[in-house]
Amino acid sequence: MNRKKSDILEAVLETAKGLHAAGAMDQVTLREFDRLCVPPVTALKPLEIKRIRTQSHVSQAVFAALLNTSLSTVQKWEIGQKRPTGAALKLLHLVKKQGLEIVA
Amino acid sequence: MNRKKSDILEAVLETAKGLHAAGAMDQVTLREFDRLCVPPVTALKPLEIKRIRTQSHVSQAVFAALLNTSLSTVQKWEIGQKRPTGAALKLLHLVKKQGLEIVA
DNA sequence: GCAAACTATAGCACTAAGTGCTATATATAG
């Protein structure tokens, strides 16, 4: 389940900060990354993206502004002409699960 | 101040949901967008990006994975070879202000 | 001590995302 994995991630990040403060660790590296179990960021279909926006009850223009992207880009996402990747896809997943309020 | 603006945004989004449920409004459009006062997403210098990561105490590889981007991209951000824009820049600002835990 | 794996910087080259602009159709506000 995702909640559990996220809890692990948060715990590790918190622990890293604590250990760093104690001078026992400088950072979380790839070595302990497998324990983090990052939630998978799957591809989003055009209609899924549109649903994320409409469920927030904002227009394409407002949605674009809140995500710091262009109107043209949001339109192409929803029509399937371009597909969001990387950080954009991650941000969309965050909005999907946590609501548009997180970008405030 | 940003907190106040964000409060307005959250209030409008919440209100929109409420009005929609009541059948009085379908979505927030550009017409009332000026009232939203979206917090500006300024460009981030290479060293600022590096600080955001190091303050989270994670390696470039882990940081990249958490943002759903590539190691190569994070490296180029920090060296100034490429500059994050759009959704990527927004996500970095979110991490800067709210911590890496939000991507969990 | 030595080898294997990880971190970070660097450079090359390609693809496609992101962007801007224009046009059209529909709907809404004044």
Place this chain on the structure above:
DNA sequence: CTATATATAGCACTTAGTGCTATAGTTTGC
């Protein structure tokens, strides 16, 4: 009726994002 806003559509350009390889320094484990 006129202005403005929403949404879809298409064209063309720039550059972010990605992958790969190499080098050097650091850490882990045998």
